[in-house]
Amino acid sequence: MTTIKIFDTTLRDGEQSPGCSMNLQEKIEVARQLEKLGVDVIEAGFAISSPGDFQSVKTVAETVKNARVASLARALKKDIDSAYEAVKGAVSPRIHTFLATSPIHMEYKLRMKPEDVLAQAVEMVKYAKSYCADVEFSAEDASRSEPEFLFRVFEAVIAAGATCINVPDTVGYSMPEEFGALIKSIKENVRGIEKVDLSVHCHNDLGLAVANSLAAIRAGATQAECTINGIGERAGNAALEEIVMAVATRQDFFGYTTNINTKQIYNSSRLISAITGVPVQPNKAVVGKNAFAHEAGIHQHGVLANKKTYEIMTPESIGLPENAIVLGKHSGKHAFCERLKELGYVLDEQRVNESFERFKELADRKKEVSDMDLRALVEMERFEIPMDYEFDTFVINSGNKMTATAVVKLMHDGKEIEEAATGDGPVDAAFNAIERCIGESFTLEDYIVRSVTGGKDAQGEVVVKLSKNGKNVKGRGLSTDIVEASVKAYIDAINRYFYQTKVEG
Ligand code: KIV
Ligand code: ZN
Numbered sequence: 462m463t464t465i466k467i468f469d470t471t472l473r474d475g476e477q478s479p480g481c482s483m484n485l486q487e488k489i490e491v492a493r494q495l496e497k498l499g500v501d502v503i504e505a506g507f508a509i510s511s512p513g514d515f516q517s518v519k520t521v522a523e524t525v526k527n528a529r530v531a532s533l534a535r536a537l538k539k540d541i542d543s544a545y546e547a548v549k550g551a552v553s554p555r556i557h558t559f560l561a562t563s564p565i566h567m568e569y570k571l572r573m574k575p576e577d578v579l580a581q582a583v584e585m586v587k588y589a590k591s592y593c594a595d596v597e598f599s600a601e602d603a604s605r606s607e608p609e610f611l612f613r614v615f616e617a618v619i620a621a622g623a624t625c626i627n628v629p630d631t632v633g634y635s636m637p638e639e640f641g642a643l644i645k646s647i648k649e650n651v652r653g654i655e656k657v658d659l660s661v662h663c664h665n666d667l668g669l670a671v672a673n674s675l676a677a678i679r680a681g682a683t684q685a686e687c688t689i690n691g692i693g694e695r696a697g698n699a700a701l702e703e704i705v706m707a708v709a710t711r712q713d714f715f716g717y718t719t720n721i722n723t724k725q726i727y728n729s730s731r732l733i734s735a736i737t738g739v740p741v742q743p744n745k746a747v748v749g750k751n752a753f754a755h756e757a758g759i760h761q762h763g764v765l766a767n768k769k770t771y772e773i774m775t776p777e778s779i780g781l782p783e784n785a786i787v788l789g790k791h792s793g794k795h796a797f798c799e800r801l802k803e804l805g806y807v808l809d810e811q812r813v814n815e816s817f818e819r820f821k822e823l824a825d826r827k828k829e830v831s832d833m834d835l836r837a838l839v840e841m842e843r844f845e846i847p848m849d850y851e852f853d854t855f856v857i858n859s860g861n862k863m864t865a866t867a868v869v870k871l872m873h874d875g876k877e878i879e880e881a882a883t884g885d886g887p888v889d890a891a892f893n894a895i896e897r898c899i900g901e902s903f904t905l906e907d908y909i910v911r912s913v914t915g916g917k918d919a920q921g922e923v924v925v926k927l928s929k930n931g932k933n934v935k936g937r938g939l940s941t942d943i944v945e946a947s948v949k950a951y952i953d954a955i956n957r958y959f960y961q962t963k964v965e966g
Pocket of ligand 1: 474533559599601602627629630631632662664
C-alpha cells in the first residue's frame with residue numbers, strides 16, 4: 462500500500478503564528494515528540510530569520526535521528542547558505558526553498574517578470590543541490606498561479622535537481638475539487654514528476670485546509686504538509702491529526718497509509734497546547750475534549766449497545782486509553798508509573814519522582830485523580846527551569862463590597878520576601894503583591910484559566926503570558942484553588958523571564 466509522507470511544519474509555519482512562539486528547550490521537546498509520532502519530515506524553522514531560529518534549527522537537526530529535518534529558505538543564496546549551515550548536522554537534511562509564482566505575488570511582492578522567477582527558481586535549486594541531496598521547492602501561492610506557468614517552473618526545478626515539489630494553497634483560496642484537479646493536472650503535465658515527491662501545503666482561511674489536502678492525496682499527492690492542532694499563519698494550516706485519522710479511518714476510500722503512530726496523536730496535541738498556551742477548542746475534530754463524548758441520550762443508548770453506532774474511530778487509536786482507572790491517595794508508585802506508561806509518557810527517574818510527589822500532594826486534596834489530572838501533572842514537570850523565586854504562601858482578602866488585598870510570601874536566595882498589595886480582584890491583587898516582592902513590573906498579555914476535569918474539586922490550570930523589554934514568556938500553574946494556580950503561573954512566568962534573560966542576554 463502507498464505510504465503518504467507527513468511533513469510537519471509546527472515548528473516553522475505553526476510557530477510563526479501569533480501567540481505560538483516557543484523557546485529552544487520547547488522546540489526540542491516538540492521535535493522529540495514529532496519523532497515519536499513518526500512524521501517523515503520535521504520543518505524545524507526558517508534559519509535565516511533570526512539567530513534564535515538558526516540555533517533552534519541546528520539543535521533540532523542534531524537531536525532528531527528518525528526523521529528528515531528541513532529548514533525553510535527564500536530562493537536567495539544567503540538564505541540557502543544559512544539553511545544548509547543549520548541542517549547539515551542532521552542524519553537526513555533537507556533544504557526547502559520557495560519562490561512565489563502567482564501573477565499578484567510576482568508583480569506586487571517580488572516585482573519580477575515570470576521568466577526571471579523561473580530562472581531564479583532553477584538557479585537556486587541548483588545552488589541548494591550543490592550542498593544537499595534533498596531539496597524541496599515550493600511555488601508560493603501555487604493555487605492562484607497560471608497552471609501552464611506552474612508546470613514550466615516545476616518541470617525546470619525537477620530537471621535542476623529538486624527531490625520534492627510543493628503546491629501551497631498559501632492563502633487558503635482553493636476549493637477541494639479545484640485543488641484536486643490542479644494536482645491531477647500537475648501529474649499529467651510535468652515531465653519528471655514521477656521521480657519526485659508531490660507535496661501539498663494548505664492554509665485554512667476558508668476552513669478547507671484538511672479537505673483540500675485530502676482531495677490532493679486522492680488526486681496523487683504523495684506528501685502532506687501540516688501542523689499539530691492546525692496552528693499556523695492566520696486561520697492556520699491543515700491539522701496533522703485530521704489528515705492522518707481521515708486516511709486511517711477511511712482506508713477503504715483512500716487505499717493509503719502513513720507512518721504515523723496514531724497512539725501518539727493525543728499527547729502531541731496536548732504538548733503543543735501546553736507549550737503555546739493555546740487551548741484546543743472542545744469540538745475540534747479528533748483531539749477536542751468532546752471528540753469522543755456522547756451527550757445526547759439517544760447517542761448514549763446507541764454507544765452502549767454498540768460503539769460503532771456513533772464512533773467511527775476509537776479513543777484508544779489516538780492514545781486516549783479507555784479504561785480510565787482513577788488513582789487516589791492509597792495508590793502506590795508502581796500503579797502511578799504503570800498508568801503513566803499507558804498514557805504514553807516515558808519519563809526518566811527524576812521526573813517520575815517529582816511527578817509522584819506532586820501526585821501525592823494532589824491526592825491529599827482531591828479524592829480521585831483522573832488521567833486528565835495525571836497528564837496535567839506530568840506536563841507541568843516537563844518545563845521545569847531553575848527557580849530564582851519560589852512560591853511559599855499567600856493570603857487573600859476579597860469580596861464584592863471591598864478592595865481585594867493579597868499578601869504573598871516568596872523565597873529568594875534562601876530569604877523570605879513578603880509584600881501586600883491591593884487590586885481589582887483577588888488575582889490582580891496577588892499579581893501586584895508578587896511584583897512588589899520582586900521589585901519589577903511586567904505587562905500581562907494574556908491570562909487563561911481552564912479546569913482540568915469536571916467536579917467541584919477539579920484542578921484549575923492557569924497560563925499567563927507576560928512581556929517586558931521585548932521578551933515574551935509564558936508561565937503555568939496548577940492547583941485545586943485557581944488563585945493559587947494563578948499565583949504559581951505568574952511566578953513561573955517571572956522565573957522564565959529571568960532565566961531567558963540570563964541565557965539569551
Ligand atoms: O504557505 C506557504 O506558501 C508557505 C510556503 C513557504 C511553503 O508556508
Ligand atoms: Zn504556509
